[in-house]
Amino acid sequence: MPSLPNDNRLLRDYEHGFVSAVEEELVPPGLNEEIVRLISRKKNEPDWLLEFRLGALRAWQRKTEPRWALVRYPPIDYQSIRYYAAPKRWTAGEGLDPEIVNTFERLGIPLDERRQLAGVAVDAVFDSVSVATTHQKLLEEHGIVFCSFSEAVQRVPELVRRHLGSVVPPADNFFAALNSAVFSDGSFCYIPPGVKCPVDLSTYFRINAAGTGQFERTLIIADRGSEVSYLEGCTAPMRDENQLHAAVVELVAYEEATIRYSTVQNWYPGDDEGRGGIYNFVTKRGECRGPRSRISWTQVEVGSAITWKYPSCILRGDDSVGEFYSVAFTNRRMQADTGTKMIHIGRRTRSTIVSKGISAGESVNTYRGLVQVLPGAEQARNHSQCDSLLIGNRCSANTFPVVESENRTAIIEHEATTSRISEDQLFYLQSRGVDPETARSLIVNGFCREVFKQLPLEFAVEAVKLLEIKMEGSIG
Amino acid sequence: MTDARPLLEVENLEASVAGKPILKGVSLSIRGGEVHALMGPNGSGKSTLSNVLMGHPDYEVTGGAVRLLGEDLLPLAPEERARRGLFLAVQYPVAIPGVTTVQFLKACVEAVRGREATKAAVFLRELRENARLLDLGEPFLNRPINEGFSGGEKKRMEILQMLMLKPRMVVLDETDSGLDIDALKIVARGVQRLIGPEIGVLIITHYERILTHLPPDHVHILVDGRIARSGGPELVRELEERGYDWVREPATAAASEPD
Numbered sequence: 168m169p170s171l172p173n174d175n176r177l178l179r180d181y182e183h184g185f186v187s188a189v190e191e192e193l194v195p196p197g198l199n200e201e202i203v204r205l206i207s208r209k210k211n212e213p214d215w216l217l218e219f220r221l222g223a224l225r226a227w228q229r230k231t232e233p234r235w236a237l238v239r240y241p242p243i244d245y246q247s248i249r250y251y252a253a254p255k256r257w258t259a260g261e262g263l264d265p266e267i268v269n270t271f272e273r274l275g276i277p278l279d280e281r282r283q284l285a286g287v288a289v290d291a292v293f294d295s296v297s298v299a300t301t302h303q304k305l306l307e308e309h310g311i312v313f314c315s316f317s318e319a320v321q322r323v324p325e326l327v328r329r330h331l332g333s334v335v336p337p338a339d340n341f342f343a344a345l346n347s348a349v350f351s352d353g354s355f356c357y358i359p360p361g362v363k364c365p366v367d368l369s370t371y372f373r374i375n376a377a378g379t380g381q382f383e384r385t386l387i388i389a390d391r392g393s394e395v396s397y398l399e400g401c402t403a404p405m406r407d408e409n410q411l412h413a414a415v416v417e418l419v420a421y422e423e424a425t426i427r428y429s430t431v432q433n434w435y436p437g438d439d440e441g442r443g444g445i446y447n448f449v450t451k452r453g454e455c456r457g458p459r460s461r462i463s464w465t466q467v468e469v470g471s472a473i474t475w476k477y478p479s480c481i482l483r484g485d486d487s488v489g490e491f492y493s494v495a496f497t498n499r500r501m502q503a504d505t506g507t508k509m510i511h512i513g514r515r516t517r518s519t520i521v522s523k524g525i526s527a528g529e530s531v532n533t534y535r536g537l538v539q540v541l542p543g544a545e546q547a548r549n550h551s552q553c554d555s556l557l558i559g560n561r562c563s564a565n566t567f568p569v570v571e572s573e574n575r576t577a578i579i580e581h582e583a584t585t586s587r588i589s590e591d592q593l594f595y596l597q598s599r600g601v602d603p604e605t606a607r608s609l610i611v612n613g614f615c616r617e618v619f620k621q622l623p624l625e626f627a628v629e630a631v632k633l634l635e636i637k638m639e640g641s642i643g
Numbered sequence: 644m645t646d647a648r649p650l651l652e653v654e655n656l657e658a659s660v661a662g663k664p665i666l667k668g669v670s671l672s673i674r675g676g677e678v679h680a681l682m683g684p685n686g687s688g689k690s691t692l693s694n695v696l697m698g699h700p701d702y703e704v705t706g707g708a709v710r711l712l713g714e715d716l717l718p719l720a721p722e723e724r725a726r727r728g729l730f731l732a733v734q735y736p737v738a739i740p741g742v743t744t745v746q747f748l749k750a751c752v753e754a755v756r757g758r759e760a761t762k763a764a765v766f767l768r769e770l771r772e773n774a775r776l777l778d779l780g781e782p783f784l785n786r787p788i789n790e791g792f793s794g795g796e797k798k799r800m801e802i803l804q805m806l807m808l809k810p811r812m813v814v815l816d817e818t819d820s821g822l823d824i825d826a827l828k829i830v831a832r833g834v835q836r837l838i839g840p841e842i843g844v845l846i847i848t849h850y851e852r853i854l855t856h857l858p859p860d861h862v863h864i865l866v867d868g869r870i871a872r873s874g875g876p877e878l879v880r881e882l883e884e885r886g887y888d889w890v891r892e893p894a895t896a897a898a899s900e901p902d
Contacts (some may be wrong), residue, residue: 592699594736598697598752599747599804600725609750613741613787 194251194381200224203348206251210317210351215328220338223347226338229243233341236504237533237565238473240409248411250349251378257554290315290354290370302366312357314366316384319355326357328386334417334454334481337483342413343450353383358393358424367623369398370608380411387417389424391457396427398626409437409472414449422457422484427465427623434470441500444472452508455487455516460534463490464507464607465621467630469637472501476534479508482516482544489518492618494630496637497530497562505538506567510545511577520537520551523615527638533565536581540572545578555585558607558638582609608635648713649674650843651696651729656707658695662803664767665691667868673812673843680846680879683865684887690734690846692865693816697721697731728811731747732801732818738789744800745770747788748807755808772889773806777833795826802833812843819853831856852880854869864890 195204203224206218232243256642270315284593290313291300306313312323319327337347354370360412372383389395412434428451431438437444447470453462464478489505509518518538538549588610596606612631613620619627657664665688672767673679683689686759695702696709698721709716716724739747748770753761760766774784777799789797800816802841805813815834834857838844846857854876861879863870864887871890882889 177728178801318866335869349863500680589739592698592739594697594721595733595748596747598722598725598731598733598753599723601750602720605750609742609746610739613739613746616741 170333174371176548184502184587187547188346192251192253193249194227197246198224198248198250198345198349202250206349206351208318209253211252213319213324216320216331219332220348223337223344224354226385227341227344227348230338230341230344236475238502238504239475239530240477240502241628243411245345245408250382251351252521253351255633259509266608268393290368299445305365309362309365310359311364312355313361314355315353316350316353316386319357319386323355323595324358326388327355327386330386330417330419331384333453334419334636335450336416340450342448343415346384346413346415348452349385350382353385353414353489354387354398355385356387358389358392358395360391362393364393364642365397367398369400371400379633380413380414383414385414385416386419387426387428388419388461389421392424394425396623397429398623399428399430400433403593409444409446411446411448411579412471414451416449416451418453418462420453420455420457420460420462420484420487423459424457425463427451427463428478430464430466432466432468432470432474432625432635436470436499436501437472439499441472444501445470445475447471447474449474452481453479453489454481455484455489455513457487457508458513459486460484461488461490463488463492463621465490465492465618466505467622467633468493468495468503468505469620469633470638471503472506474501474503477506477507479510481510481512481519482517482547483512483572484516485513486514486515486517487513489611490621491520491522492621492633493522493526494516494615494618495523495532495534496525496634497527497532498637499528501528501530503531504533504535507533508537508539509549511538511540511547511549511574514543514545515547516544518550520549522551523556523565524553524570525558525611525617526555526564527558527616529561531563531565533567535567537569537571538581539570540574540577540579541574544574545576547574547579549577549579551579551581552617553581553583554614555583556611557587604639608638611638637641649710650677650709651845653692653696654708654710654712656692656695656897657705658691658702658846659705660691660702664705665868666695667739667870669865670707670868671863671870673845675811675843676838677838677861678838678844678846678857678859679861680848681863682848682864682879682882683871684891687865689865689870690816691868693723693731693734693814693847694811696724696728696814698724709747713806722728722754725808725810728873730810730813732798732805732813732815734816734818736789736792736797736801736819738787738792740787740790742788742801743786744784744788751804752807770803770807773833773836776806776836777803778829779803783890785896794821795823797823798830798831799826802830806837811841812845813837814847816847817849818846819848819850825885826872827853828856832887854879866891 203220207220335343338344356368358364398423418426434445434447455462462480468474482489489509495503495505497503507520522534524532524534534553540547553566557564564585568581570579592610593606649672651673653669657667658666704717711727711729749761779799804860857863862874864872
């Protein structure tokens, strides 16, 4: 394990920044039909999936990279990225490399059956492949399928085929097309009718290899009347280069089903000068396909050099509900352009948006949202609350809410605030014995409370701690 | 026998705000077990004194000294002063959205009295007991602190904080302003609970009313940044009868003499 200098301040700040010495199988850099065929072959995929990928590749080649987001970065050379990296011993069927077990151990995720986390089934993704999924037996008893995407293609091909690309079509946008062409692994989950998933499901994404991107694909299907809570965590080593993470997540909720999707995103954000860090260009979308279904996104975004992500809900079923709760914290030179889309199609569909942006350092933090009410969405309702908190005076916050309503019976409310941590608040806490650093983190946690209380308890505790660490030294 | 040393000593204190001198040499000495009242007209510098004592960054100390139990307070940050036993019930309590009263008090008590004092069972029992004394029901404890509270509720919340932090020296900055008679009684009850031979209290006020509930041993009248007169409780009645002009005149006369 290469050691990092102890006096590196970033080490304290980004404790997941280590690199694991795992021998990996890499494909040559570059993106073309041959690479796509190679990836598909390595995964022993059926023809329809290869066709899906090739179609996406052609769409991607016709598209240009979107530039409308309020983020700046030098052009990405897509031909210099490796689109597949997998630990060698694992692919050779020799079991888990102890170094990988170690890696996840250090990240606080034991993969060992006997010591696995209580109450959470974890799918561990290391670079391009899923290396382990815990709690299998319990899940199988309930008829729940929770496995790596590659495995799902073999085990339940019809379910995958019917849903893949049904929420995020392969040609949806530049990065979704890229992902659809080269996606390597990710998690698949199917909850049968009427089943309330007995544990939280979780995927932990780890980028390890240099010069690679991570292009995972997640598909969650909640059948009629079922319920599932899904957690996603991400980290990566500290590297001077930028690494691309272009994931696609699709959720499908049938009649009366509920999906809660929570993310704590802590990809490496780059150093003080803005060198290195992950480009997190992600398409996440859920469809409330059946009546009275519900999809709830909760995200805590504290990492990545650039975040470009809009977890959205298509509210097709009558009386379906979409929710988006977000905390996005940016520091140093980080840039975040994030928000949501709520598309109201069904009658009496309801959506709630709560977005809390916190900017510090020289970062840029943008909320971008769309609330769209289509003609048939009688009595649709939306409430949006977008608050920005500024720390210091070199950062910026922007809010771009767009509302398009084609139905007169819809009720849409939008509230937005921008504030600073006030000197009065700080002095008040200090006069009660609290030091300024603790005071700031208390104020920020209060600001995020509405979002944190949506998270499962352990995740909420984690989020509070993470935010505290991230805020250290953020005051100039 | 209590400590012969004064709890709080203020010596010739001078301070200014945005370059404008407000305090022009204030001296006070408060011992354990004593209640002092500081009165004075608007703009005389009463609130400046309380803010300077606590170390508010907007106020610049230009001369003099402040000691708490013999220790120089002026170089210390506000949180250090609080940890040494100084408490200021502020005139305008601040709301902190999303931070409940319990969370807020936990952070404060941990900072001032240490982690032991915030152990769940002990802390909550103490908190509930004090809240009951101040007629603050359970729902208050779980609401974000001072958010949407009425004036009287905010002032009672200040006293709750005081009781939880167990300070040695308490400054009440116009805590009585805007309180109805019932709320005033509750606030006085809270302060009475704390008062003891070890505790010093400085009540900054415009009105006699609070002083009937918390009778002072010493009364000072601040005029134009200086203590114009000090005396016993009889000074309060005299002031009520004759108004501030009575104390102001000699000071004004003295100031205009050089002309």
